[in-house]
Amino acid sequence: MANRDDVTRELAECTECGSVYAARRWPNGDIQTIGSGSCSCGSTDFVLIDDVEDAENIDSEGSPSGVGTE
Numbered sequence: 001m002a003n004r005d006d007v008t009r010e011l012a013e014c015t016e017c018g019s020v021y022a023a024r025r026w027p028n029g030d031i032q033t034i035g036s037g038s039c040s041c042g043s044t045d046f047v048l049i050d051d052v053e054d055a056e057n058i059d060s061e062g063s064p065s066g067v068g069t070e
């Protein structure tokens with residue numbers, strides 16, 4: 001399979017404030033958030049989150065749903 005145009009849908013987390021956005025990962029490794037292209041805090045640095053299940057449920061607020069309170 002040589003799907004070089006295989007853009008995947010991922011979750012990306014802002015490296016500055018931790019907000020989570022739905023994003024696209026391009027075959028060349030670029031990560032681009034869907035919609036704005038930058039975080040509401042102004043950062044454009046994002047890291048992918050591996051555990052992608054419901055990207056469509058992540059809204060632009062990106063508030064974490066506090067699981068695992070200790």
Ligand SMILES: [Zn+2]
Pocket residue numbers: 014015016017018019039040041042043
């Ligand atoms: Zn941010």
